[in-house]
Amino acid sequence: MAKIIDGKAFAARVREQVAAHVARLKEENGLVPGLAVVLVGEDPASQVYVGAKGKQTVEVGMNSYEHKLSADTDEATLLSLIDKLNNDPAVHGILVQLPLPGHLDSDLVINSINPAKDVDGFHISNVGLLGTGQKAMVPCTPLGCLMMLRDHHGSLSGMNAVVVGRSNIVGKPMAQLLLGDSCTVTIAHSRTKDLTAVCRGADILVAAVGRPEMITGDMVKPGATVIDVGINRIERDGKTKLVGDVDFASASAVAGAITPVPGGVGPMTIACLLANTLTAACRANGLAEPKGLTA
């Protein structure tokens, strides 16, 4: 039976570290980091996430600014809000909740955020900085996965890592981070031939495909570390259930360590958002960055 990597407990420790650093900034520098979250539309799942982000931001001692815009907000209005936040010295981090309604061009919107305040790490400048090994804002979900992997293994050097999924939000930046830690990295996806064989070569297997319970035990190398990024709401036995991209029952019988859903990567994503906001505030003020909370 695999060791279960407790993302919920890990995230609580990350938030404690963030809170301690924030308290010091306040005392020694009179600085309070601020995070602005922009939500366009009334998607109920998004409202839950945005609520959780705001609550945890305040709990670690930072300022939270929520901007809720109606679903029919036009591009000019959204861009002018972002411009205002870009120029507001009290705002160190800006997150525009995705997905945006279809009439808005999310690439254009994301790339209008000041890269130094782009705590999601989605701006093309941050993507380029990460890809060239320079100081970037790193996407929260892959950063959280990296922290859990480093904590479990110490060094990742020389390990075979397979990332299933090639999204800009998780798969690609996850691969960059693993490469940065000297893994041998493979990115697999829906067109990969013999996915089972590819996955079975992985010492570290990261599932970020968005398909419920797709990665089964027969695809896992005995003793491997399995990181499940998926969050899928499914109907089972007449009830709504949250499951990952990994079939936990079969995979946990083979893996050496595994993250559960819920309570794995999800809580780490929000904790890393807070860590990134702190990092952005430190950089903006020429102060030392928090240790252990960056890539």
Ligand SMILES: Nc1nc(=O)c2c([nH]1)NC[C@@H]1CN(c3ccc(C(=O)N[C@@H](CCC(=O)O)C(=O)O)cc3)C=[N+]21
């Ligand atoms: N610009 C942007 N940045 C994001 O980081 C972003 C986004 N847009 N849009 C939506 C997704 C989704 N997301 C989650 C964060 C935490 C949990 C989380 O904490 N999940 C809990 C369970 C939550 C539940 O029960 O529903 C868990 O896995 O244990 C889930 C999902 C961030 N997102």
